[in-house]
Structure formats: C-alpha cells, structure tokens
Amino acid sequence: MVEIGVKNHDIQALLLAHRIVHDVDAFVINRPSEGEYGAARSADKAKLEEIAAYIEKNTDGTARP
Numbered sequence: 001m002v003e004i005g006v007k008n009h010d011i012q013a014l015l016l017a018h019r020i021v022h023d024v025d026a027f028v029i030n031r032p033s034e035g036e037y038g039a040a041r042s043a044d045k046a047k048l049e050e051i052a053a054y055i056e057k058n059t060d061g062t063a064r065p
Contacts, residue, residue: 001051004058013058016051 001020005013 001055004055008058010058013054016054020051 001013001017004010005017
C-alpha cells in the first residue's frame with residue numbers, strides 16, 4: 001500500500017496503509033480502546049476485499065489477498 005501510494009501520489013493508498021498499521025499496533029500493544037479501523041482484522045471480510053481489490057487495481061496483477 002505504501003509503495004502504491006508513493007508511486008502514484010495516491011492519498012487513499014496511504015490512508016489505507018495507515019489504518020492497517022494502526023490496527024496492528026493497537027493489537028500488539030493490546031489497547032483496543034485507542035480505536036480500530038478494521039483494516040487489519042481478518043474477520044472483517046468486506047474491508048479485506050476492499051483492500052485486496054484496491055491493491056489488485058493498482059499493481060500489475062501479482063497481488064493476492
């Protein structure tokens with residue numbers, strides 16, 4: 001995501017990357033009260049499909065969810 005964002009000057013990709021890192025950080029430090037976007041949660045199938053589709057659309061087709 002970061003690579004896509006930087007390469008294409010794509011704010012949406014950078015925002016999604018931020019949300020993924022934020023979710024992982026909240027999980028690792030065990031502070032769910034700090035907010036969660038659901039971007040890194042595998043139980044949120046719709047969000048994962050959105051992110052996978054975005055990556056697929058913005059890469060050469062080698063990205064896999």
